[in-house]
Amino acid sequence: xITPDRWQLDCAKLEIKDQVLPKILKDNAIRAxxxxxxxx
Numbered sequence: 410x411i412t413p414d415r416w417q418l419d420c421a422k423l424e425i426k427d428q429v430l431p432k433i434l435k436d437n438a439i440r441a442x443x444x445x446x447x448x449x
Contacts, residue, residue: 411419420430439445 425433
């Protein structure tokens, strides 16, 4: 598992638009918390 500090450092090196990152985080959280399965 990757630590939050490591993730933030690695993410900062990527060329991701500022408006895209929140969607990535949200989508990952939904999958990690299995909230997408609650809709089915």
